[in-house]
Amino acid sequence: MDYNDFELAAFWALAAAPSVLLILTGTIAHNRLSKGWIPRYLILGILGCFIYAAFAAPVVMRLFPPPYVPGLSEGRGLDLRGVGSVVGSWIGALAGVVFALITVAGSAIIHQYKVAKSLASR
Numbered sequence: 001m002d003y004n005d006f007e008l009a010a011f012w013a014l015a016a017a018p019s020v021l022l023i024l025t026g027t028i029a030h031n032r033l034s035k036g037w038i039p040r041y042l043i044l045g046i047l048g049c050f051i052y053a054a055f056a057a058p059v060v061m062r063l064f065p066p067p068y069v070p071g072l073s074e075g076r077g078l079d080l081r082g083v084g085s086v087v088g089s090w091i092g093a094l095a096g097v098v099f100a101l102i103t104v105a106g107s108a109i110i111h112q113y114k115v116a117k118s119l120a121s122r
Helices: 003-032 037-063 083-120
Strands: none
Touching: 003 037, 003 083, 037 083
16 A cells, blocks of 8 residues: 555545534434534534644645655655545535534424424424
């Protein structure tokens, strides 16, 4: 596995991680908590996505630095290694915000449906 394969895997992992985490957290919170979780979940989720966009790629690039290439180190080429990690973290953060909003909307729809169903059964 060379660095290009690792960068592709890191791109997809960084792009998918916030969405999966926010959907899982939102589903657990919807099933276990009251309606008061929605504003906190949304604010913390969106704030977490901004922090993720800023720090996820630099952490990955610090843990797994690109290999040394003599031709690129002398300024004879455009070194774009690691850009996939940055773009993946940005896409992941944007997708995380979208999925947090979708989770909140879905929870609100389910809550309204349950309230309407309980009122209709009276």
